[in-house]
Structures are given as C-alpha cells and as structure tokens.
Amino acid sequence: MxxxxxxxxxxxxxxxxxxxxxxxxxxxxxxxxxxxxxxxxETATTPIDLSGSLRADAREALLAELAANDESRARLxxxxxxxxxxxxxxxxxxxxxxxxxxxxxxxxxxxxxxxxxxxxxxxxxxxxxxxxxxxxxxxxxxxxxxxxxxxxxxxxVAARAFRPIAKVVLAYDASPSAERALDLASHDPMTNGLAVEVITVGDGEAARTRVEAAAERLRAAGRAATGRVVAGEPEEAIGAAVEASEADLLVMGAFGHGRLRALVVGSTTTAMVRRCRIPVLMVR
Missing domain, CATH: 3.40.50.620 (HUPs)
Known part of the structure; x- marks a missing residue:
C-alpha cells in the first residue's frame, strides 16, 4: 500500500x-x-565540562549534577x-x-x-x-x-493553515522536473477531480503552444485543465498568477531551465515556497 x-x-x-x-x-x-x-x-547525555579550575571535590559534584540534568533533559x-x-x-x-x-x-x-x-x-x-x-x-x-x-x-510543503483543496496551479516550463510535475498532475490520484490551471512564463507563440500542449495532456488524462501564459520574471509572474487564481495548491518542478538552476533548489521554486500561502508540491 x-x-x-x-x-x-x-x-x-x-x-x-x-x-x-x-x-x-x-x-x-x-x-x-x-x-x-x-x-x-536534545538527547546528549555527555555533560559539557564547565568545571574549569575548580578543586577536585567541587568539580566532581558539578559534573555529577550536569550529567543528571542532561539525562533528565533527554528523558523529557x-x-x-x-x-x-x-x-x-x-x-x-x-x-x-x-x-x-x-x-x-x-x-x-x-x-x-x-x-x-x-x-x-x-x-x-x-x-x-x-x-x-x-x-x-x-x-x-x-x-x-x-x-x-x-x-x-x-x-x-505545508502552509501555515490548511484549507480544502479544489484548484491546482501547475507552474510549467518544459524542464525535466516540470515534465515530471505534469505527469504527476495528470495521473496521480491526489489530483483526480481537481481543476488544474497550467501557467507558463513567456510571450509569443512558443509559450502559447507550450502551455496548451501541457493542458491538453492533462485533459487527455481526464483532468479539467486550462492554460495561461503570463509575462515577466518567473518569481514575480508566477507568484502573482497564483494569488490571482485563488488556487489551493501549487505544483511545480524543483528545478528549472538555465539560470533557474543556479541554486540546488531552483530559485523560482524557492521563491514560490517563500511567497505562497498555499501548499507547494515540488517534484524532482
């Protein structure tokens, strides 16, 4: 199971x-x-030596007390x-x-x-x-x-408070991790029956073709999907689109193309997790 x-x-x-x-x-x-x-x-039971230059009997008593405190802290x-x-x-x-x-x-x-x-x-x-x-x-x-x-x-990634999930936004840039995110949104039972809006950042025919192809793959898998192209820098454009859409869940690849791979976790992904007040599902 x-x-x-x-x-x-x-x-x-x-x-x-x-x-x-x-x-x-x-x-x-x-x-x-x-x-x-x-x-x-939290579980250390070896006391820190704070005895300094204390005389021998005082040092032994202090170390015994520290050890007892550490054991108590570990139990708690x-x-x-x-x-x-x-x-x-x-x-x-x-x-x-x-x-x-x-x-x-x-x-x-x-x-x-x-x-x-x-x-x-x-x-x-x-x-x-x-x-x-x-x-x-x-x-x-x-x-x-x-x-x-x-x-x-x-x-x-959970947001501060949970609310019922009915609408999903899929941030899509055709990168390998975005393709896997699209596959998950298309076939995973977690998204079955949810409305999905595919968002891609760009302009021109190439961006429209990309987002429509992704939406069509979702529809072919039985999802109610639409596509939208937004302009601007990915971090700002996707964040604004997510907020405007009143979505309940953001799905995206953990890595993107080109400069977005500058960080181990893609910079757009990191920015979205910081900004969004809804859960974010990151796919490797």
Missing amino acids: RTILALVDGSLYAGSVCDLAAWAAARTASTVTLLHVLGRR AQKRGRLLLDDARARIEKAAAATGVEAKLRHGDLLDAVAELEPEAALVVVGKRGEAADFAKGHLGSNLERIVRASTRPVL
Whole structure:
C-alpha cells in the first residue's frame, strides 16, 4: 500500500502538516508514517565540562549534577516527542478515519531518518519552517531546504493553515522536473477531480503552444485543465498568477531551465515556497 511520510515537530506548521497528510492519504488510499526526530543536542547525555579550575571535590559534584540534568533533559525530550506523535496521530485519524497511521521516533540527524524511511514512501510532507526557524519574512527552514535537496520523492510543503483543496496551479516550463510535475498532475490520484490551471512564463507563440500542449495532456488524462501564459520574471509572474487564481495548491518542478538552476533548489521554486500561502508540491 502507498505510504505518505509526514515530518512533525513542535512548530506552528505541525497541525497543517497533519491535515495535509490526511488529505493526501484519503485521496490516494495511503497510510501515513509520522516521523519526529530528536536532535543530538536534545538527547546528549555527555555533560559539557564547565568545571574549569575548580578543586577536585567541587568539580566532581558539578559534573555529577550536569550529567543528571542532561539525562533528565533527554528523558523529557523523548516524552515530548512521543506526545507530539500521539497528538499528530489522533489528528490524522480524526480527519481520515480509514487511514492507517504509524508513528516513529528517531534520534540523530533528520536527513538520516528521512533516508531510512523514504524508500517506502510515495510522498514526503513537511512544514515550511520548523520550530527552531526564524519566522522573519522570506526565511525558509533549513531542514526544508536540506530535505528538498536530498529527497528522491515529491515533497509537499505545508502552509501555515490548511484549507480544502479544489484548484491546482501547475507552474510549467518544459524542464525535466516540470515534465515530471505534469505527469504527476495528470495521473496521480491526489489530483483526480481537481481543476488544474497550467501557467507558463513567456510571450509569443512558443509559450502559447507550450502551455496548451501541457493542458491538453492533462485533459487527455481526464483532468479539467486550462492554460495561461503570463509575462515577466518567473518569481514575480508566477507568484502573482497564483494569488490571482485563488488556487489551493501549487505544483511545480524543483528545478528549472538555465539560470533557474543556479541554486540546488531552483530559485523560482524557492521563491514560490517563500511567497505562497498555499501548499507547494515540488517534484524532482
């Protein structure tokens, strides 16, 4: 059975991650694997040596107290992790009663834990920012960027709040990752029955031909699809078009053509995740 891997923490995005994973699971008859990872700082039991030049008996007492505090902190972190997973499981089961939900608590590096579980998953769901991220405008969580770089599966990025999804915008530039995004929008049960608008940036006949060919492929697969050409710089033009369309989900390739490949994650993709207040599905 298809599985969705949902990454949860204590951030403001955790509830939306659960709701989005439940939505995707219900549409695709998938189970959900919830993952919470305790970092090394949270589980370290080797105390930091703060004893300095203290006399021997005082040093021993201080180190013993530090060790006890570290062990207590590790226990509390594990307890908190289990509670986060329990809450997430309950939320998903309530939203999608027929969905099987498995919870996993791991220690160490997030990417290592994702790499362990990802081969069994068809989709990874993650929040735009984690609980340790700076919430300044335009800042993305570092773990999100690491996951997108490393993941071999489509990554669905949750916005701050979830809302029912009825309309999809597909940003299309005919790059290899955009072609795979088009294939997903055409055939994945997650998008079945949703209205899809294909947007491409450009001008002239070539752009119109490109977007109409993509829309026709969607229609041939049974999707209700339209196409639109917008002018301007990709980051601004696509963002404005998404906002004007009142779409509920943006689907796009993680990489683009030419200068858009300047970053490991395409610059247009990164800009869209920063700007959009709707979920973004990135396809490698």
